[in-house]
Amino acid sequence: MTSPTRDALPVPAWTPSTGKPPLSARMMRATWRDLPARRHRIAWEPGLTVPAADGSPLITDHYFPRDTGAFPTLLVRSPYGRGVPWSPQYGMLFAEQGFHVILQSCRGTGGSGGTFDLWRNEAADGLATVNWLREQPWFNGALGTVGPSYLGYVQWALALDPPPELKAMVVQVGLHDPYALFHTDGALHLENALAVGAGMTYQHRGMLPFIKATLRLKRHLKDIVAARPLRGAYTDALGQEVPWLDDVMTHPDADDPYWHGASVGEAAERPGIPTALVTGWHDALVDQTFAQYARLRAAGGESALLVGPWTHTSALQQGWPDVFAESLAWLRAHLCDDPSELRPTPVRLHTGGADAAWQDLDAWPLTPATTTWYPTADGHLTQQPPTDNAPLTSIRYDPADPTPSLGGPLLSLTAGSRDNRTLESRDDVVTFTGPVLTEPVTVLGAVSARVGASTDTGFADVFARLCDVDTAGHSTNVCDGLAQLRTSAEEPAHVTVPMSVTAYRFAAGHRIRWQISAGAHPRYAQNPGTGEPRVEAREFVPVRLTLHADSALTLPVCEEGQPAEG
Numbered sequence: 001m002t003s004p005t006r007d008a009l010p011v012p013a014w015t016p017s018t019g020k021p022p023l024s025a026r027m028m029r030a031t032w033r034d035l036p037a038r039r040h041r042i043a044w045e046p047g048l049t050v051p052a053a054d055g056s057p058l059i060t061d062h063y064f065p066r067d068t069g070a071f072p073t074l075l076v077r078s079p080y081g082r083g084v085p086w087s088p089q090y091g092m093l094f095a096e097q098g099f100h101v102i103l104q105s106c107r108g109t110g111g112s113g114g115t116f117d118l119w120r121n122e123a124a125d126g127l128a129t130v131n132w133l134r135e136q137p138w139f140n141g142a143l144g145t146v147g148p149s150y151l152g153y154v155q156w157a158l159a160l161d162p163p164p165e166l167k168a169m170v171v172q173v174g175l176h177d178p179y180a181l182f183h184t185d186g187a188l189h190l191e192n193a194l195a196v197g198a199g200m201t202y203q204h205r206g207m208l209p210f211i212k213a214t215l216r217l218k219r220h221l222k223d224i225v226a227a228r229p230l231r232g233a234y235t236d237a238l239g240q241e242v243p244w245l246d247d248v249m250t251h252p253d254a255d256d257p258y259w260h261g262a263s264v265g266e267a268a269e270r271p272g273i274p275t276a277l278v279t280g281w282h283d284a285l286v287d288q289t290f291a292q293y294a295r296l297r298a299a300g301g302e303s304a305l306l307v308g309p310w311t312h313t314s315a316l317q318q319g320w321p322d323v324f325a326e327s328l329a330w331l332r333a334h335l336c337d338d339p340s341e342l343r344p345t346p347v348r349l350h351t352g353g354a355d356a357a358w359q360d361l362d363a364w365p366l367t368p369a370t371t372t373w374y375p376t377a378d379g380h381l382t383q384q385p386p387t388d389n390a391p392l393t394s395i396r397y398d399p400a401d402p403t404p405s406l407g408g409p410l411l412s413l414t415a416g417s418r419d420n421r422t423l424e425s426r427d428d429v430v431t432f433t434g435p436v437l438t439e440p441v442t443v444l445g446a447v448s449a450r451v452g453a454s455t456d457t458g459f460a461d462v463f464a465r466l467c468d469v470d471t472a473g474h475s476t477n478v479c480d481g482l483a484q485l486r487t488s489a490e491e492p493a494h495v496t497v498p499m500s501v502t503a504y505r506f507a508a509g510h511r512i513r514w515q516i517s518a519g520a521h522p523r524y525a526q527n528p529g530t531g532e533p534r535v536e537a538r539e540f541v542p543v544r545l546t547l548h549a550d551s552a553l554t555l556p557v558c559e560e561g562q563p564a565e566g
Contacts, residue, residue, distance in 0.1 A: 014137040017045045021063065025087035034321040035093070036328060040065035042095040046082075050104065050132045053124035056113035060104040060129075061087070063095035064138065072142035072167075072335035073100040073133060077126060077154040079109045079116060081204035089316070090147065097328055098336070100138060104129060106154070109204035116200070118244040119153065119178050119262050126158035130165060141165050142335045146327055148172040148278075148316055149285070150200075156292075159267035168334035170327045172278040173315050175285050176292055177263040179254050185483050186252040187461060188525040188534055190225060192284055194234055195411040197245040201238055213238065225522035231535045249535050268292045271301030276330040278323050280310025281352065281479070281502060282416045284409045290501050293364065304330060304342075305364060307349040307503070309356065311415035352417075352478075353468060354440055354507030366556070368444055373434060373514065373553045381434035381514060386549035389452055389492060393547055395428045397460065397518035397529075399540035403428045405523030407477050408465075409500070420467055420475040424515060430547065433469060434512040441506040445556030447479050447499040449514070452548035454492040457529045460485045460543045463520045464497040466553070467513040468506055475513055478504045482524055485545075492548045514553045518545045 020026065021044045045062040052058050061082050065071055076090045082103050091103045107125060108116030133139045143165040145155040152174015159169065175181050182193050194217060202213035217224075220237035227233030231250060235241055251258040268275070275296055279289035289305075296303040306326050310319040326348075329341035347361040373381040377392045397403060403426065407418035424431050449464040465480035481499040506512060519526060528537035 016064070016066070017043050018066070019044045019046070021087060021092055022083070024084050025092055028084055029088040029092050032320070035324060036097065038096040039098055040067050040096055042066055042092060044091070050129050052107055052112075052114060053121070053128045054114070056107055058104050058107060058113070058125060058129065059111040060102055061091060063091035063101040063103065065095055065098055070140040071098050071100050071138075072144060072331075073102060073139055074144050074146050074331065075102050075104070075126070075129060075133075075158075076145070076147050076151060077104045077106055077122070077129070078147065078151050079106040079200055079204060080150075081105065081110045081206065084207055085316075089320075093324065094146070094328070094331075097332075099331070102129070102133070105204060109200075116244070118200075118248065119157070122154045122157035123160050123264070126154060127161065127163065130158075130163045133165070142167055144168040144170070144331050144335050146170040146172070146331065148174060149312070150175070152176075153178070153264065156264040156267045159270065159273055160264055162270070162273055166273055168331055169273055169275045170278070170330055171275065171289075171292065172323060172327065173280065173283050173285055173289070173312050174277075175288050176265040176268065177288060178248065179259045179262060180288055181285065182248045183252050183254070184481070184524070187482055187484060187527070188249060188252060189523065190230075190525040191405070191522045192411045193245065193249055194221070194224065194237075197234060197238055197242050201240070201242055221522065225525075228538045228540070229536050230525060250533070252533065252535075265291065265295060268295035268301075269299045271296070271299040274302040274330070274334045276304040276306070276327065278306045278308075278315065278326065280308050280312070280315045280319065281350070282311045282407075282409050283315065284312045284411050284415070286409060287500055297364075303346065305347045305349070309350045309352055311409070312411050313413065313415070349503050351442065351444070351503040351505055353505040354510070355505060366445055366558075368556045368558045371555045371557045373432075373512065373555070375432040375514065375547065375549070375551055377549075379430075379432055381432045381512060381553070389548045389550040391454075391546050392549055393430055395430050395518060395545050397428055397543045397545060399526055399529070399542065402521035402526055403463070403517045403519045405520035408480055408520075408523065410523065417476050417478075420465075420477055420515065421473065424475055429515060429517045431467075431475075431516070432514045437506055437508050437510055437512070439508050441512070442558045443478070443502055443504050443506070443555050444558045446501050447556070448554050449481075449497040449499060450494060450552045450554070451483075451485070451497060451516070452492050452494045452550040453485055453487070454490050454546045454548070455485065455487045456490060456544045457541055458487050459527060459529050459531050460487075460545050461519050461524065461527045462495060462497055462545070463517045463524075464499055464553075465515040466499060466502070466555075467515055468504070469511040469513050470507075471509050475515075478502055482520065484527070492546075494550075512555075516547065518543060
């Protein structure tokens with residue numbers, strides 16, 4: 001993309017505002033500790049109008065240092081409003097460090113004109129905002145972007161056709177593929193979809209309406225997820241119909257034309273924009289972040305990856321001192337020519353479990369050795385391959401009493417590691433547990449399972465989870481995944497279940513456990529067992545899932561004291 005030079009543009013006079021950020025933002029800012037020292041006093045210009053691609057007004061707030069000099073600009077586009085926490089967390093903090101910050105409400109949100117339509121307008125509206133920036137007298141031609149979640153998506157959308165001013169991006173717990181946010185292998189991420197619906201519908205209206213909507217959704221959740229059909233059941237809880245939410249819930253096929261153009265992942269294949277990525281091991285978007293990093297590295301672009309012991313929300317709360325420091329260092333290096341705070345290696349990740357610690361790596365993905373564990377009929381894991389594919393055990397999934405979800409990569413506060421003992425005591429959950437470890441085992445990379453199973457209906461889900469069993473018997477989830485299984489005439493079929501990526505150290509004295517069930521509800525919408533679409537089905541039938549001996553759990557394992565090669 002080309003643009004006129006700054007010298008060629010007529011630049012209007014600018015009288016800096018002396019207005020202070022809103023009181024609520026200043027009060028939240030005062031509560032944060034362990035952050036870099038403030039460098040500048042700041043001011044605030046609220047309610048600026050930026051014309052979108054079609055002329056719709058995009059309401060924008062401008063935060064900036066109250067000092068003379070040329071400062072780079074950060075563009076933060078959000079569908080979640082411009083108030084708390086975005087005002088202090090992005091507007092104030094980054095302006096204090098020497099940046100102009102443009103905090104803008106996406107169309108149809110926060111007072112901006114037009115209608116919000118998930119993903120379809122972000123690229124054009126982002127470019128229109130850059131056109132507006134070029135006309136501002138304080139814009140020095142150096143532009144960066146920063147932000148989490150959907151604020152990461154709008155960054156990738158802008159990078160599809162990047163303006164020449166765009167010099168750096170920081171995508172924090174962010175997505176590039178809306179389909180993968182809402183579905184896995186055709187299975188709807190029901191709980192996350194409802195959370196996104198509440199957030200997109202209410203957060204831009206202010207914190208109080210958002211809190212009320214969240215509490216209302218929590219009260220109605222049991223009725224919503226049990227509704228037959230599921231489609232439209234959220235209306236009472238959200239207080240209105242949400243057309244885009246109906247659309248994403250009723251299009252489970254990734255190849256459906258509805259999703260064409262939704263993914264902006266190809267932007268990561270263009271190496272021109274230095275990009276830093278942040279995620280957590282229990283972030284709902286962790287797999288998307290690793291996919292982004294793989295594309296950036298394959299394209300030869302300058303990139304960095306930070307992976308902490310966080311969920312989607314805790315990365316911006318408990319993890320914020322680390323996330324902010326890393327983000328600030330990246331932006332200063334590429335917008336201010338100050339690389340002094342950059343870490344020496346491109347990858348920093350937190351290894352959980354025993355002796356949890358941060359480690360810096362020169363590359364990712366790694367190439368550790370893989371260890372394969374096989375289930376046995378007596379509930380153990382062995383490294384001895386089976387001699388046949390005989391049935392091992394069966395579980396019965398009852399839609400009237402669905403196997404509940406527990407922890408894992410959710411958008412809600414229930415995400416993360418949990419004690420799975422109560423879940424594992426259910427008749428519809430089966431576990432296979434390895435021997436007591438005589439020395440620590442470090443799993444570092446992508447975990448997967450190959451499940452051989454038969455069903456009595458032809459349709460089932462397979463949920464697979466890796467757990468750490470300590471000396472007291474506590475079973476803690478490490479990572480997991482789900483895939484759909486289709487069988488014929490009760491003959492066994494095979495399905496690979498990607499179980500995400502992890503860095504986890506099993507202590508000596510602990511045991512490795514493989515947990516299997518036929519669902520995790522309401523994290524995933526129930527499989528009707530009939531082949532009917534999950535959101536439209538009215539009839540749900542029990543399913544008997546029989547596991548066979550030729551199933552296997554594959555772990556990427558690093559030997560103690562031997563770092564894996566990149």
